[in-house]
Amino acid sequence: MDEESRITKEGIRIHAGTDFAGMHKAGALAARILDEVGPMVAPGVATGVLDDFIRERIQQEGATSATIGYRGYQHASCISVNHVVCHGIPGEKVLQNGDILNIDVTVIVDGWYGDTSRMYVAGKPSIKAQRLIQVTHDSLMKGIEAVRPGATFGDIGAAIQTYAEAQRMSVVRDFCGHGLGRVFHAPPNVLHFGRAGKGPVLEEGMFFTIEPMINLGRPETKVLADDWTAVTRDKSLSAQFEHSIGVTADGCEIFTASDRFFPEFG
Numbered sequence: 001m002d003e004e005s006r007i008t009k010e011g012i013r014i015h016a017g018t019d020f021a022g023m024h025k026a027g028a029l030a031a032r033i034l035d036e037v038g039p040m041v042a043p044g045v046a047t048g049v050l051d052d053f054i055r056e057r058i059q060q061e062g063a064t065s066a067t068i069g070y071r072g073y074q075h076a077s078c079i080s081v082n083h084v085v086c087h088g089i090p091g092e093k094v095l096q097n098g099d100i101l102n103i104d105v106t107v108i109v110d111g112w113y114g115d116t117s118r119m120y121v122a123g124k125p126s127i128k129a130q131r132l133i134q135v136t137h138d139s140l141m142k143g144i145e146a147v148r149p150g151a152t153f154g155d156i157g158a159a160i161q162t163y164a165e166a167q168r169m170s171v172v173r174d175f176c177g178h179g180l181g182r183v184f185h186a187p188p189n190v191l192h193f194g195r196a197g198k199g200p201v202l203e204e205g206m207f208f209t210i211e212p213m214i215n216l217g218r219p220e221t222k223v224l225a226d227d228w229t230a231v232t233r234d235k236s237l238s239a240q241f242e243h244s245i246g247v248t249a250d251g252c253e254i255f256t257a258s259d260r261f262f263p264e265f266g
Helices: 019-040 047-060 127-145 153-166
Strands: 078-081 084-086 100-109 112-121 177-179 186-190 207-210 213-215 221-223 230-232 238-240 243-247 252-254
Touching: 019 047, 019 100, 019 112, 019 243, 019 252, 047 078, 047 100, 084 100, 084 213, 084 238, 100 127, 100 238, 112 127, 112 238, 112 243, 127 153, 127 207, 127 213, 127 238, 127 243, 153 186, 186 207
Parallel strands: none
Antiparallel strands: 078 084, 078 100, 084 230, 100 112, 177 186, 177 207, 207 243, 213 238, 221 230, 243 252
Protein backbone atom coordinates (compact mmCIF):
# COMPACT_ATOMS: atom_id res chain seq x y z
CA MET A 1 0.00 0.00 0.00
CA ASP A 2 1.43 3.41 -0.89
CA GLU A 3 1.36 6.46 1.36
CA GLU A 4 -1.86 7.85 -0.07
CA SER A 5 -3.79 4.59 0.13
CA ARG A 6 -5.60 3.44 3.28
CA ILE A 7 -8.57 1.46 4.57
CA THR A 8 -11.54 3.06 6.35
CA LYS A 9 -13.07 1.61 9.50
CA GLU A 10 -15.76 0.03 7.29
CA GLY A 11 -13.05 -1.79 5.33
CA ILE A 12 -13.32 0.44 2.25
CA ARG A 13 -10.06 1.15 0.46
CA ILE A 14 -9.20 4.77 -0.27
CA HIS A 15 -7.07 4.72 -3.42
CA ALA A 16 -4.26 7.04 -4.37
CA GLY A 17 -4.73 9.64 -7.07
CA THR A 18 -2.33 7.73 -9.31
CA ASP A 19 -4.64 4.70 -9.20
CA PHE A 20 -7.31 6.44 -11.30
CA ALA A 21 -5.28 5.97 -14.50
CA GLY A 22 -5.21 2.19 -14.13
CA MET A 23 -8.96 2.07 -13.54
CA HIS A 24 -9.61 4.27 -16.56
CA LYS A 25 -7.55 1.94 -18.76
CA ALA A 26 -9.37 -1.19 -17.56
CA GLY A 27 -12.76 0.49 -17.71
CA ALA A 28 -12.15 1.81 -21.21
CA LEU A 29 -11.38 -1.68 -22.51
CA ALA A 30 -14.51 -3.17 -20.94
CA ALA A 31 -16.60 -0.36 -22.42
CA ARG A 32 -14.99 -0.73 -25.86
CA ILE A 33 -15.72 -4.46 -25.97
CA LEU A 34 -19.37 -3.79 -25.14
CA ASP A 35 -19.40 -1.15 -27.90
CA GLU A 36 -18.09 -3.73 -30.36
CA VAL A 37 -20.47 -6.54 -29.46
CA GLY A 38 -23.51 -4.30 -29.88
CA PRO A 39 -23.92 -4.65 -33.66
CA MET A 40 -23.93 -8.45 -33.27
CA VAL A 41 -27.06 -8.42 -31.09
CA ALA A 42 -29.91 -9.44 -33.39
CA PRO A 43 -32.73 -11.98 -33.70
CA GLY A 44 -31.36 -15.41 -34.57
CA VAL A 45 -28.03 -14.96 -32.77
CA ALA A 46 -27.18 -17.31 -29.90
CA THR A 47 -25.93 -15.77 -26.67
CA GLY A 48 -22.94 -18.12 -26.77
CA VAL A 49 -21.82 -16.50 -30.02
CA LEU A 50 -21.76 -13.11 -28.29
CA ASP A 51 -19.73 -14.55 -25.42
CA ASP A 52 -17.24 -16.18 -27.81
CA PHE A 53 -16.66 -12.79 -29.42
CA ILE A 54 -16.12 -11.14 -26.03
CA ARG A 55 -13.68 -13.86 -24.95
CA GLU A 56 -11.68 -13.50 -28.17
CA ARG A 57 -11.53 -9.70 -27.94
CA ILE A 58 -10.27 -9.81 -24.34
CA GLN A 59 -7.52 -12.21 -25.42
CA GLN A 60 -6.62 -10.07 -28.44
CA GLU A 61 -6.16 -7.06 -26.17
CA GLY A 62 -3.77 -8.98 -23.91
CA ALA A 63 -6.18 -8.62 -21.00
CA THR A 64 -7.74 -11.23 -18.72
CA SER A 65 -11.39 -12.08 -18.17
CA ALA A 66 -12.25 -11.72 -14.49
CA THR A 67 -15.20 -14.10 -14.77
CA ILE A 68 -13.61 -17.16 -16.42
CA GLY A 69 -12.75 -19.41 -13.51
CA TYR A 70 -14.42 -17.16 -10.93
CA ARG A 71 -16.17 -19.53 -8.50
CA GLY A 72 -16.24 -22.10 -11.28
CA TYR A 73 -17.84 -19.82 -13.88
CA GLN A 74 -16.58 -20.57 -17.40
CA HIS A 75 -17.67 -17.62 -19.54
CA ALA A 76 -16.28 -14.18 -20.42
CA SER A 77 -19.63 -12.47 -19.84
CA CYS A 78 -22.99 -12.80 -18.19
CA ILE A 79 -25.89 -12.40 -20.63
CA SER A 80 -29.29 -11.93 -19.01
CA VAL A 81 -32.32 -12.03 -21.32
CA ASN A 82 -35.81 -10.65 -20.57
CA HIS A 83 -36.84 -11.81 -17.07
CA VAL A 84 -33.30 -12.86 -16.14
CA VAL A 85 -32.17 -10.27 -13.59
CA CYS A 86 -28.42 -11.02 -13.64
CA HIS A 87 -25.78 -13.75 -14.00
CA GLY A 88 -27.40 -15.29 -17.07
CA ILE A 89 -25.12 -17.95 -18.58
CA PRO A 90 -24.34 -17.62 -22.33
CA GLY A 91 -25.07 -20.68 -24.41
CA GLU A 92 -27.38 -22.05 -27.08
CA LYS A 93 -30.30 -19.69 -26.37
CA VAL A 94 -31.19 -17.91 -29.62
CA LEU A 95 -32.39 -14.32 -29.41
CA GLN A 96 -35.90 -13.54 -30.64
CA ASN A 97 -37.27 -10.29 -32.05
CA GLY A 98 -38.06 -7.96 -29.14
CA ASP A 99 -35.78 -9.66 -26.60
CA ILE A 100 -33.95 -7.33 -24.26
CA LEU A 101 -30.65 -8.39 -22.74
CA ASN A 102 -27.97 -7.20 -20.37
CA ILE A 103 -24.36 -8.04 -21.19
CA ASP A 104 -21.96 -7.78 -18.25
CA VAL A 105 -18.18 -7.85 -18.78
CA THR A 106 -15.26 -7.53 -16.36
CA VAL A 107 -11.68 -7.38 -17.59
CA ILE A 108 -8.34 -7.20 -15.79
CA VAL A 109 -5.75 -4.84 -17.27
CA ASP A 110 -2.39 -4.45 -15.51
CA GLY A 111 -4.01 -5.76 -12.34
CA TRP A 112 -6.96 -3.34 -12.40
CA TYR A 113 -10.57 -4.47 -12.83
CA GLY A 114 -12.94 -2.83 -15.30
CA ASP A 115 -16.57 -3.87 -14.68
CA THR A 116 -19.56 -2.65 -16.68
CA SER A 117 -22.85 -3.81 -18.15
CA ARG A 118 -25.51 -2.37 -20.39
CA MET A 119 -28.76 -3.22 -22.13
CA TYR A 120 -29.23 -4.28 -25.75
CA VAL A 121 -32.27 -5.07 -27.87
CA ALA A 122 -32.66 -7.81 -30.49
CA GLY A 123 -34.87 -6.26 -33.12
CA LYS A 124 -37.61 -3.93 -31.90
CA PRO A 125 -38.61 -3.85 -28.22
CA SER A 126 -42.10 -3.45 -26.87
CA ILE A 127 -43.08 -0.03 -25.53
CA LYS A 128 -42.95 -1.41 -21.98
CA ALA A 129 -39.48 -2.86 -22.51
CA GLN A 130 -38.24 0.36 -24.04
CA ARG A 131 -39.54 2.35 -21.08
CA LEU A 132 -37.97 -0.12 -18.62
CA ILE A 133 -34.58 0.30 -20.28
CA GLN A 134 -34.87 4.09 -20.17
CA VAL A 135 -35.90 4.16 -16.50
CA THR A 136 -33.11 1.76 -15.54
CA HIS A 137 -30.49 3.86 -17.31
CA ASP A 138 -31.83 7.02 -15.72
CA SER A 139 -31.87 5.33 -12.30
CA LEU A 140 -28.16 4.57 -12.62
CA MET A 141 -27.42 8.15 -13.60
CA LYS A 142 -29.47 9.46 -10.64
CA GLY A 143 -27.31 7.29 -8.38
CA ILE A 144 -24.10 8.57 -9.96
CA GLU A 145 -25.28 12.18 -9.57
CA ALA A 146 -25.48 11.58 -5.80
CA VAL A 147 -21.78 10.67 -5.58
CA ARG A 148 -19.53 13.25 -3.94
CA PRO A 149 -17.31 13.40 -0.85
CA GLY A 150 -19.42 13.86 2.27
CA ALA A 151 -22.48 12.17 0.80
CA THR A 152 -23.41 8.67 2.00
CA PHE A 153 -24.04 5.37 0.28
CA GLY A 154 -27.61 5.70 1.49
CA ASP A 155 -27.90 8.83 -0.65
CA ILE A 156 -27.05 6.74 -3.74
CA GLY A 157 -29.61 4.06 -2.92
CA ALA A 158 -32.30 6.58 -2.05
CA ALA A 159 -31.80 8.47 -5.33
CA ILE A 160 -32.21 5.27 -7.35
CA GLN A 161 -35.15 3.92 -5.36
CA THR A 162 -37.06 7.21 -5.31
CA TYR A 163 -36.76 7.65 -9.05
CA ALA A 164 -37.55 4.05 -10.06
CA GLU A 165 -40.54 3.69 -7.76
CA ALA A 166 -41.93 7.02 -8.96
CA GLN A 167 -42.02 5.38 -12.41
CA ARG A 168 -44.02 2.48 -10.89
CA MET A 169 -41.14 0.05 -11.21
CA SER A 170 -39.31 -1.89 -8.50
CA VAL A 171 -35.68 -2.09 -7.39
CA VAL A 172 -34.12 -5.52 -6.91
CA ARG A 173 -32.83 -5.88 -3.35
CA ASP A 174 -31.06 -9.24 -3.61
CA PHE A 175 -28.02 -7.95 -5.52
CA CYS A 176 -25.90 -4.83 -5.18
CA GLY A 177 -22.89 -2.93 -6.43
CA HIS A 178 -19.48 -3.41 -4.86
CA GLY A 179 -16.06 -1.98 -4.30
CA LEU A 180 -13.33 -2.90 -6.79
CA GLY A 181 -9.85 -1.89 -7.88
CA ARG A 182 -7.11 -4.51 -7.83
CA VAL A 183 -9.77 -6.98 -6.66
CA PHE A 184 -13.08 -7.99 -8.26
CA HIS A 185 -15.30 -7.57 -5.21
CA ALA A 186 -14.52 -5.63 -2.04
CA PRO A 187 -16.33 -3.47 0.50
CA PRO A 188 -18.62 -1.62 0.35
CA ASN A 189 -21.87 -3.22 -0.72
CA VAL A 190 -23.57 -0.53 -2.80
CA LEU A 191 -27.30 -0.92 -2.26
CA HIS A 192 -29.68 0.48 -4.87
CA PHE A 193 -32.32 1.34 -2.28
CA GLY A 194 -32.16 2.92 1.14
CA ARG A 195 -32.44 6.08 3.17
CA ALA A 196 -30.62 9.33 2.47
CA GLY A 197 -27.97 10.12 5.04
CA LYS A 198 -27.45 6.50 6.08
CA GLY A 199 -24.44 4.24 5.53
CA PRO A 200 -20.72 4.96 5.19
CA VAL A 201 -19.64 8.44 4.12
CA LEU A 202 -18.11 8.77 0.65
CA GLU A 203 -14.49 9.86 0.44
CA GLU A 204 -12.26 10.85 -2.45
CA GLY A 205 -10.45 7.76 -3.73
CA MET A 206 -13.23 5.23 -3.22
CA PHE A 207 -13.77 2.95 -6.27
CA PHE A 208 -17.03 1.01 -6.69
CA THR A 209 -19.75 -0.06 -9.08
CA ILE A 210 -23.32 1.17 -9.22
CA GLU A 211 -25.47 -1.37 -11.08
CA PRO A 212 -29.21 -1.10 -10.37
CA MET A 213 -31.51 -3.90 -11.50
CA ILE A 214 -35.03 -2.58 -12.13
CA ASN A 215 -38.12 -4.77 -12.67
CA LEU A 216 -41.40 -3.99 -14.39
CA GLY A 217 -43.13 -6.10 -11.75
CA ARG A 218 -42.24 -6.98 -8.19
CA PRO A 219 -38.66 -6.88 -6.85
CA GLU A 220 -38.36 -10.50 -5.68
CA THR A 221 -35.91 -12.82 -7.43
CA LYS A 222 -34.90 -16.47 -7.31
CA VAL A 223 -31.74 -18.27 -8.38
CA LEU A 224 -32.17 -21.26 -10.70
CA ALA A 225 -30.71 -24.74 -10.24
CA ASP A 226 -27.48 -23.78 -12.05
CA ASP A 227 -26.66 -21.64 -8.96
CA TRP A 228 -26.00 -18.59 -11.15
CA THR A 229 -29.04 -17.43 -13.13
CA ALA A 230 -31.25 -15.05 -11.15
CA VAL A 231 -34.77 -14.41 -12.47
CA THR A 232 -37.77 -12.35 -11.41
CA ARG A 233 -40.16 -14.47 -9.37
CA ASP A 234 -43.16 -13.04 -11.21
CA LYS A 235 -41.49 -13.45 -14.65
CA SER A 236 -41.66 -9.70 -15.27
CA LEU A 237 -39.01 -8.05 -17.43
CA SER A 238 -35.83 -6.84 -15.74
CA ALA A 239 -33.09 -4.45 -16.87
CA GLN A 240 -29.70 -3.35 -15.56
CA PHE A 241 -26.95 -0.84 -16.31
CA GLU A 242 -23.58 -0.74 -14.55
CA HIS A 243 -20.69 1.69 -14.35
CA SER A 244 -17.45 1.55 -12.38
CA ILE A 245 -16.69 4.92 -10.80
CA GLY A 246 -14.12 6.67 -8.63
CA VAL A 247 -14.94 9.41 -6.14
CA THR A 248 -13.12 12.69 -6.85
CA ALA A 249 -12.74 15.90 -4.86
CA ASP A 250 -15.96 17.34 -6.26
CA GLY A 251 -17.94 14.36 -7.59
CA CYS A 252 -16.85 11.27 -9.48
CA GLU A 253 -15.25 9.94 -12.64
CA ILE A 254 -16.89 7.16 -14.67
CA PHE A 255 -14.21 4.65 -15.61
CA THR A 256 -16.47 2.74 -18.02
CA ALA A 257 -18.00 5.66 -19.92
CA SER A 258 -19.07 5.24 -23.56
CA ASP A 259 -21.11 7.33 -25.96
CA ARG A 260 -22.79 4.05 -26.98
CA PHE A 261 -23.75 3.08 -23.43
CA PHE A 262 -27.48 3.52 -24.12
CA PRO A 263 -28.98 1.32 -26.87
CA GLU A 264 -30.50 2.55 -30.10
CA PHE A 265 -34.04 1.23 -30.43
CA GLY A 266 -34.69 -0.43 -33.77
